Amino acid sequence: MSGRVPTRKLGNTGLDVPIIGFGASPLGGIYQEPLDESHAIEAVHEAFNLGINLFDTSPYYGLTRSEKVLGRALKGLPRDKFILATKVGRYGADTFDFSAERVTRSVHESLERLQVGYIDIIQTHDIEFGDIEQVITETLPALQKLREQGLVRYIGITGLPLKIFRSVLDRVGPGVVDTVLSYCHYCLNDTSLESIMPYLKEKGVGVINASILSMGLLTEQGPPSWHPAPEEVKQACKAAAEEAKKAGSNISVLAIKAAVRNPSIHTHLIGFTKPELVRENVATALSPLTPAEEHVLRRVTDILTPVHNNTWPSGRPEN
Ligand code: NAD
Numbered sequence: 001m002s003g004r005v006p007t008r009k010l011g012n013t014g015l016d017v018p019i020i021g022f023g024a025s026p027l028g029g030i031y032q033e034p035l036d037e038s039h040a041i042e043a044v045h046e047a048f049n050l051g052i053n054l055f056d057t058s059p060y061y062g063l064t065r066s067e068k069v070l071g072r073a074l075k076g077l078p079r080d081k082f083i084l085a086t087k088v089g090r091y092g093a094d095t096f097d098f099s100a101e102r103v104t105r106s107v108h109e110s111l112e113r114l115q116v117g118y119i120d121i122i123q124t125h126d127i128e129f130g131d132i133e134q135v136i137t138e139t140l141p142a143l144q145k146l147r148e149q150g151l152v153r154y155i156g157i158t159g160l161p162l163k164i165f166r167s168v169l170d171r172v173g174p175g176v177v178d179t180v181l182s183y184c185h186y187c188l189n190d191t192s193l194e195s196i197m198p199y200l201k202e203k204g205v206g207v208i209n210a211s212i213l214s215m216g217l218l219t220e221q222g223p224p225s226w227h228p229a230p231e232e233v234k235q236a237c238k239a240a241a242e243e244a245k246k247a248g249s250n251i252s253v254l255a256i257k258a259a260v261r262n263p264s265i266h267t268h269l270i271g272f273t274k275p276e277l278v279r280e281n282v283a284t285a286l287s288p289l290t291p292a293e294e295h296v297l298r299r300v301t302d303i304l305t306p307v308h309n310n311t312w313p314s315g316r317p318e319n
Pocket of ligand 1: 126158213215216219270
């Protein structure tokens with residue numbers, strides 16, 4: 001393996017972000033129990049050494065465990081050399097609070113758990129579960145205040161239904177929201193994020209694409225038991241993974257290589273827990289699809305066509 005992960009500009013933020021970011025939800029132990037914390041910490045260091053200096057977490061992941069493990073891992077690394085993103089508003093599978101008071105307290109709690117003096121990107125987590133009006137009139141202004149105090153640098157929003165991004169960005173002034181984090185909408189089985197890319201570009205926001213392995217659907221080992229995809233999507237992804245394997249390839253490799261070649265998506269978050277997976281995925285991201293892989297990719301795409309862009313409900317029906 002040679003080389004470091006290349007970077008792209010994250011919208012108008014001016015930040016240079018690696019095309020592969022470190023998704024830290026697995027550090028909360030949500031994919032694998034028990035989590036080997038020393039391996040997870042090694043994975044963070046390995047990532048940093050290879051140029052993956054964007055780390056994304058949330059108080060929700062492992063009910064604060066991800067932030068605590070990530071904080072221990074980042075301790076000792078030069079603070080101005082990594083970009084730390086976390087979230088506010090989601091605290092459990094069904095626990096949300098987007099009030100100004102709670103999100104302000106949340107940032108202070110995250111700073112403590114992460115053992116840092118500021119957060120680079122603070123994101124309102126899964127806003128489709130909240131009242132969008134409250135997000136616009138209360139949550140985002142509270143985060144602006146924290147920005148004025150120097151506790152956060154950039155502000156983002158995250159969620160699954162793509163229309164929530166427009167619901168917010170249409171109604172706030174320029175520079176209020178710097179980034180959007182979309183997940184499971186730019187991967188082999190779902191490319192619907194493409195439909196709003198011209199709009200996001202026009203707004204100048206940074207685009208963070210999470211879950212290029214569709215939260216485990218596009219892996220040989222398959223998704224965790226809690227995965228919300230409809231059964232037909234799970235079956236199609238399983239068949240696609242088997243087809244890739246039969247052809248001497250690997251579905252995750254195809255998924256990573258196919259995703260990173262789109263330059264208008266600034267960074268892709270992948271969940272990691274082990275240093276060897278970091279090395280493997282970086283090597284994958286750095287080498288383009290071979291003609292043989294292109295061929296397998298076409299077969300895999302055919303298998304996924306009947307379920308293409310099939311998603312699942314998330315949040316309040318009105319959002
Ligand atoms: P992912 O699609 O990256 O899948 C992660 C799983 O795939 C983990 O079990 C990981 O060990 C495994 N994996 C990674 N590389 C592999 C490989 N080469 N072969 C086989 N398995 C491999 O999903 P994710 O972790 O959910 O998403 C990435 C990150 O994006 C999260 O950690 C989180 O930071 C962020 N995210 C945010 C939101 C949100 O804000 N609402 C939602 C989803 C994800």
